[in-house]
Amino acid sequence: MEAILQYLLTGISVGSVYAMVALGFYVMWSAAKAVNFTYGNVFMLGGVLTVVLVELGMPLLVAAGGAIAIATLTGAVIERVFVRPFNRDANAIGWMLTTIAVGIMMESFATATYGPLGRPLDTPFMQEPLRIGGAGIYAQELLIPVALIVLTFGLEAFYRRTVLGRALRAVALNRTAAGLVGIDADRITLFAFGLAGGIGALAGFLIAPVVQASSTMGVVVGLKGFMVAIIAGIANAKGVVVVGILYGVLERFIEGFLSSAARDAIGFTIMILALLLFPQGLFGRKEVRKV
Amino acid sequence: MSRIPPFAPRRALLGLGVLAGLALGAAAPAAAQRAQPCIGASWELTGPLAHTGLSIRIAVETAIEEINAAGGVLGQPLRLIAYDDQGEPARAVDNARRIGERDNCIVMMGGFRTPNAIALREPLDEMGLPWMGVISAGTGVIEHPNNANRWMFRVSMKDRWVAPFLVDAARARSASGRIALVYEGTAWGQGAIPDVTAAMRAANIPLAGQETFNIADTDMSAQLIRLRDAGVDTIIFYGVDREATNLLRSMDRLGYRPQIVSAWGVGVQFAQTAGPLANGVIVAGTYTWMGELPPRAAGVLQRIQARFPQIRTAADIPLPSGTANAYDATFIIAEAIKLAGRLDREAFREALFRVNYQGIVANYAPAFERRQERHDAIQASAYQLFAFHDGQLLPIAQTPYGRARTN
Numbered sequence: 246m247e248a249i250l251q252y253l254l255t256g257i258s259v260g261s262v263y264a265m266v267a268l269g270f271y272v273m274w275s276a277a278k279a280v281n282f283t284y285g286n287v288f289m290l291g292g293v294l295t296v297v298l299v300e301l302g303m304p305l306l307v308a309a310g311g312a313i314a315i316a317t318l319t320g321a322v323i324e325r326v327f328v329r330p331f332n333r334d335a336n337a338i339g340w341m342l343t344t345i346a347v348g349i350m351m352e353s354f355a356t357a358t359y360g361p362l363g364r365p366l367d368t369p370f371m372q373e374p375l376r377i378g379g380a381g382i383y384a385q386e387l388l389i390p391v392a393l394i395v396l397t398f399g400l401e402a403f404y405r406r407t408v409l410g411r412a413l414r415a416v417a418l419n420r421t422a423a424g425l426v427g428i429d430a431d432r433i434t435l436f437a438f439g440l441a442g443g444i445g446a447l448a449g450f451l452i453a454p455v456v457q458a459s460s461t462m463g464v465v466v467g468l469k470g471f472m473v474a475i476i477a478g479i480a481n482a483k484g485v486v487v488v489g490i491l492y493g494v495l496e497r498f499i500e501g502f503l504s505s506a507a508r509d510a511i512g513f514t515i516m517i518l519a520l521l522l523f524p525q526g527l528f529g530r531k532e533v534r535k536v
Numbered sequence: 537m538s539r540i541p542p543f544a545p546r547r548a549l550l551g552l553g554v555l556a557g558l559a560l561g562a563a564a565p566a567a568a569q570r571a572q573p574c575i576g577a578s579w580e581l582t583g584p585l586a587h588t589g590l591s592i593r594i595a596v597e598t599a600i601e602e603i604n605a606a607g608g609v610l611g612q613p614l615r616l617i618a619y620d621d622q623g624e625p626a627r628a629v630d631n632a633r634r635i636g637e638r639d640n641c642i643v644m645m646g647g648f649r650t651p652n653a654i655a656l657r658e659p660l661d662e663m664g665l666p667w668m669g670v671i672s673a674g675t676g677v678i679e680h681p682n683n684a685n686r687w688m689f690r691v692s693m694k695d696r697w698v699a700p701f702l703v704d705a706a707r708a709r710s711a712s713g714r715i716a717l718v719y720e721g722t723a724w725g726q727g728a729i730p731d732v733t734a735a736m737r738a739a740n741i742p743l744a745g746q747e748t749f750n751i752a753d754t755d756m757s758a759q760l761i762r763l764r765d766a767g768v769d770t771i772i773f774y775g776v777d778r779e780a781t782n783l784l785r786s787m788d789r790l791g792y793r794p795q796i797v798s799a800w801g802v803g804v805q806f807a808q809t810a811g812p813l814a815n816g817v818i819v820a821g822t823y824t825w826m827g828e829l830p831p832r833a834a835g836v837l838q839r840i841q842a843r844f845p846q847i848r849t850a851a852d853i854p855l856p857s858g859t860a861n862a863y864d865a866t867f868i869i870a871e872a873i874k875l876a877g878r879l880d881r882e883a884f885r886e887a888l889f890r891v892n893y894q895g896i897v898a899n900y901a902p903a904f905e906r907r908q909e910r911h912d913a914i915q916a917s918a919y920q921l922f923a924f925h926d927g928q929l930l931p932i933a934q935t936p937y938g939r940a941r942t943n
Contacts, residue, residue, distance in 0.1 A: 251757050455785065
């Protein structure tokens, strides 16, 4: 029982990271029907830049704010320079290549300047693990699902109750029609990529104290976050959150009861089977187009 | 009927012989030519393993500076020509070709990764180029399956010898005798399984558990819960800094604190990333630059710091054993060139068996012997145990963890 609780707690924590990254993909896809494949590296910026700014003498929260702001800007720049020019046509895929290339460059640059090894990020929530029913977890790890819940409801409110959020939804629904009613779709898309950058960096900052901030910390998380978004149905925020958490928990149970070495193989297989059964994603809806 | 001069065929044959000789001379391997007084190196200078290349480079450049200040080799300065292989075997082979055929160096020095060294076996043999490893500890680097290693030498640890050393250390610290192996899912980690199993069998103790993890895994609770339930109190660990830190975090979550006895993949960065959790973790190695140093080593460290501003303290040397190995290896190379008396690779190779040198890691007397098992200069008797204590990697005798525990 204690072991099951342990797997649940750590699974929810790591699953929340996948979910936050997947939410970023959702935000980008909604606005542009394209994503930033270097998103794992934007996530990395959240951890690495916070460490760098703390080492420069900034207080932790100020450093985290700075890192998130830089990542937000980075997300917007990537959209403007590496996605928009390559996403003009309906079936354009050039943005895939450019964003992957930018990701490789970002990781190489971070490795060359920050160094290849991980560095610690000390927070007050990593001093002693909390004991819950015999299982142990750091408060920092519990902070991540809390942040995810706040973020999800915050996004929901933003999309529904603000002019900008409604404009985002309008662009997601019909880009051309949104333009006809005076919404600057390009600017809205730029904003969405910036917002996604901020979300990714927030996730990176939150997990860095647990896993160390390193130039490669976003590689696997970026991949799994994208997979979660696809399996959930990339246009459904709540679905993305649920699948992200479930996938994190599933991984822990595979490790606990089947095999640590085969975790990814089994996890990915289950996800592929799910996609075969639900081609639109577990929470996706079939897109209906009027012709 | 004209008379053919009797000497004509002889002249023709002579001419053909000269031409054939010239052709053969042009095609002769670089080994037959006069080599250059240079150490050609293929190291991981950029990319995720750049810290390993740095650990070697700082030692080799410092040693070469000392050697040249003392007159160089055979009246010429010893040079270093270093190429980056980013840890990729194919690049290491390309670099070996450059070093052996274009730069024509007397010897090549290897880097961190064992697969790179393994990939060099045949090219080195073809070129007759001596190779000196300073980190990559794979047994197969030196002990070739055909038992015919001629050109590959090493001043480093050997996995086959490390395993019994770790098992001895684990046995001395295990109160219950319940010892487990935890290893990363790489060629290095998986290669440790037969070595550790054999060493445990020789000690007549069964392995109480065997667990693996993937590179970049952040949570190892599942593996640790199984080991805890199996009553394991000591873990032999094959992994590197990041995963070692994550293992300790998982142990901390569970409130389970077995003794860790680690192979030397864990470097000084671990002390920073794991913080106080690192205290008491034991690591096998050949050297540490922290703690009380002998005067000679303290001088070497000072010169490294003077030459490389990024090395502010010993804590900035990522792989301390690798640095010390590389320093000794450079001097062994210089001694062998002097003993050879000429810049000839075959003569250099022969001279390696006559080198006697007191290094900072060990007394090499002689450095190498002819059987391939002894193309390893550092004997298991020179292996040491270090322990992390208050952010430092210290000789275990300088820490509170020197004694076997009685938990």
